[in-house]
Amino acid sequence: MTDTAQKFTNLFRTGKIGNVTLANRAVVAPMTRTSATADGLVTDEMVGHYGAFARGGWGMVFTEATYTDKEYSQGYINQPGIADDEQARSWSGVVDVFRQHGVPVFMQLIHAGAVNQGNHWKDGSIAPSAIRPINEQIDRYNGSGPFQVPKEISKSEIRKTIMDFADAAMRAVDLGFHGVEIHGANGYLPDQFLTTYTNSRTDAYGGSLENRFRYHMELVSEVRARVPSEIPVGVRISQTKVNDLTYSWPGGAEDAAYVFSKLGEIDGLFIHIAAHLGCAPVFGTDRSLAGLARQHSGHVVIANGKLHDPEEAERVLAQEEADFVSIAKGALADPNWPQKILSGEPPIAFDPGMITPLATLSNTRSWRQAQAGP
DSSP: OOHHHHHHTTOOOOEEEEEEEEEESSOOOOOOOSSSSSSSSSOOOHHHHHHHHHHHOOOOOEEOOOOOOOOOSSOOOTTOOOHHHHHHHHHHHHHHHHHHHTEEEEEEEEEOTOOOOOOOSSOOOOESSSSOSSOOOOOGGGGSBOOOEEOOOOHHHHHHHHHHHHHHHHHHHHTTTTTEEEEEBBHHHHHHHHHHGGOOOOTSSSSHHHTTTTTHHHHHHHHHHHHHHTSSSEEEEEEEEEEEEOOOTTTTTHHHHHHHHHHSSSHHHHEEEOOOSOOOOOOTTTOOHHHHHHHOOSSEEEEETTTTTTHHHHHHHHHHHHHEEEEEHHHHHOTTHHHHHHOOOOOOOGGOOOGOOOOHHHHHHHHHHHHHHO
């Protein structure tokens, strides 16, 4: 065993999410790259992008957020979808490259709700309440100016979105993805139900925390029931949003105990915590949000946030704040991050310009090196 391997014993030991075995605890986080075709089909460029991760030594890779219906769920122009069989088939090249390298790949599923960037050409948007999202759209994703005011989603539309998620999950499973994750975080539709200032409903989906979390529970339960038990199903949870990096759950530790205990009632689930400020203690406790998820749910937990520092990733795992760590900026900067860390070679450092969509990323040094492959 190398000195580096001894230093990062937790990071580089095998682990399991459900029945899926991961060679190590380092996971590529979902990252929107807006490099699909206009009608949501996967491109050859995207296959190459994921192929770099398949060769890079990761334990598992998440796809970017993939939309679930062709009416309201798309959040970004040139975002990939899996809303029908044609879009699903376009993912076959991605699945094949992971199969060739023996690396698990999970698909993340999304409904953007009111937070859609640059999609004013669509027939509006839907959300728990007819409340305009705060702040403005993100220009690098073709957004400009304020968000649209959404229409309030009806109960029949709530049920349809849930069934669309389940249908999309089954398309992913049938295609060969090893697991699926529901994007329940970062200000998208499920999180819009949970967040107090985006949900002013007075029915069973608004008001109390129990009601505001009802959509998450119905959605995750339906997908888990539809997907075969041997396929892992997960949900991503956060406090902050793509358009609001300051929001905190109003009930603090009590809200966390409720949310994660409720998710703990669903068998065969994993929880993926997004925390852009990292895995520091929250709500006056001695645990991070990921640690609270692990404590209250009893499920496998993936932590995300500033974990491209391998020493911080090792600490989070060693202190049992999480079972796995997902890495975004470090993976984007250097798709060979795990191999570099294991060999003692410094990975390519992250540059903010790398966040730009994949067409621009293809000109960066890390991308050219990754395309060459080890």
